[in-house]
Amino acid sequence: xxxxxxxxxxxxxxxxxxxxxxxxxxxxxxxxxxxxxxxxxxxxxxxxxxxxxxxxxxxxxxxxxxxxxxxxxxxxxxxxxxxxxxxxxxxxxxxxxxxxxxxxxxxxxxx
Amino acid sequence: xxxxxxxxxxxxxxxxxxxxxxxxxxxxxxxxxxxxxxxxxxxxxxxxxxxxxxxxxxxxxxxxxxxxxxxxxxxxxxxxxxxxxxxxxxxxxxxxxxxxxxxxxxxxxxxxxx
Numbered sequence: 001x002x003x004x005x006x007x008x009x010x011x012x013x014x015x016x017x018x019x020x021x022x023x024x025x026x027x028x029x030x031x032x033x034x035x036x037x038x039x040x041x042x043x044x045x046x047x048x049x050x051x052x053x054x055x056x057x058x059x060x061x062x063x064x065x066x067x068x069x070x071x072x073x074x075x076x077x078x079x080x081x082x083x084x085x086x087x088x089x090x091x092x093x094x095x096x097x098x099x100x101x102x103x104x105x106x107x108x109x110x111x
Numbered sequence: 112x113x114x115x116x117x118x119x120x121x122x123x124x125x126x127x128x129x130x131x132x133x134x135x136x137x138x139x140x141x142x143x144x145x146x147x148x149x150x151x152x153x154x155x156x157x158x159x160x161x162x163x164x165x166x167x168x169x170x171x172x173x174x175x176x177x178x179x180x181x182x183x184x185x186x187x188x189x190x191x192x193x194x195x196x197x198x199x200x201x202x203x204x205x206x207x208x209x210x211x212x213x214x215x216x217x218x219x220x221x222x223x224x225x
Contacts, residue, residue, distance in 0.1 A: 034213075043115075043201050043216030044154070087153070098144070098169070099214065101154035 004088045009106045018075040020105050022088030025069040032091045033064060034099065035073045037084040044087065044101065047073065078109045114138065117202050117217035123225050124189065124196060132187045132220045134202035141207045143185040144214065147171060148199040157200075160185055189222065197224050 005023040012018040024033065034049040048055055048062045050071070055062045061074040075082050087104040115136045124130045136143065141162050146154040156169030160179040174193025179185055185204075189196045200220045205212035 036214075041199070041219070041221075043203070043219050044214070045216070046213045049213070098156055098159060100156075101146070103151070103153050 004090060004102065006086070006088055006102070006105045008103065009108070011108045011110060012075075012078045014080055014109055014111050015077055018078040018082065018107060018109065020073040020075075020086050020088075020107065021070065022073070023070045024088070024090050027068050027090055029068075033062065033068075033071050034089045034091055035060070035062065036087045036089065036101070037082075038087070038104070039081075039084045047086075049091075078107075080109050080111070083107060083109045115202060115204055115215055115217035117200075117220050119220060120218065122220055122222045124222060125225050127191045129188055129190050130196075130222070132189070132200055132202075132222070134185045134187065134217060136183050136185075136204045136215075138204055138206070138215060139182070140204035140215075141182070142205045142212060143179070144203040144205075145169075145175075145177065145185070145187045146201045146203065148201060148219075154201060157187065196222055198222060 032049050032051050035047040036044040038044040047059050048057055050062045050064055064071045085104040085106050087101050089099045118133045144159045145157040147157055148154050155171050157175050158166055158169050158177040160166040163179050163182045166177050166179050174190055176188045202217045203214040205214045
C-alpha cells in the first residue's frame with residue numbers, strides 16, 4: 001500500500017487559498033487519493049477523492065500531478081472554520097484496504 | 112437525519128472495569144469500524160466489520176472486543192485487559208467494502224480512567 005507524506009503544520013490567512021500538499025510517490029495505478037479533515041475533538045469528515053483527474057466539489061479542489069506521485073488539496077477561500085487537521089490517504093480500488101490516518105497536516109487559518 | 116451516533120460523549124472507567132461504547136448508524140451501511148486516537152496522533156484501527164455477524168481484528172485489538180449482531184450497531188467493549196484505555200474513540204461506517212467506500216464518522220467518545 002502506498003504511504004503518504006504531509007507537512008505537519010501550515011497556516012493561512014482568512015479569505016486566501018489554502019494549498020495543502022501530499023506526497024504519495026509509491027502510489028499504484030489503481031489507488032485513489034482521498035482527503036479527510038478533523039476539526040478539534042470531532043470525527044473526521046470526508047472532503048474529496050480522485051484517481052487521475054483533478055476534482056472539484058463544494059468544499060475543495062483536488063489537483064493530482066500527471067505522474068500521480070503527489071497531490072494538492074485547495075481550499076479556495078479559507079475561513080476560520082477550516083482550521084483542522086487534514087489527512088491525505090490512498091486507497092486501493094475494489095480492495096479490502098482500510099484507510100490509514102497518519103498525523104496529517106494541522107492547518108491554522110488566522111484572521 | 113441519517114448518520115452515526117456514538118454514546119456516551121464522555122466515559123470514565125474504574126480500574127478492573129469493563130466498559131462498552133455504543134455506535135449506531137442509520138445509513139444502511141454494511142461496513143463499520145472502530146478507531147482509537149491518542150493526543151496529537153493519527154487514528155489506529157481497533158476492529159472492523161464488513162458485514163453483520165462478521166468482524167476482524169485491526170492493528171490494536173488486544174484488550175478490546177466487539178459484536179455485530181445487527182447491521183446498524185457495532186458496540187466496542189474496552190476490557191480490563193486494556194491497560195491504557197484513555198483515548199478518543201471513533202466509530203465509522205461505509206456503504207460497503209468496495210471501490211469508493213467513503214467513511215462517515217461519529218462524534219467520538221472520550222474515555223478516561225479514574
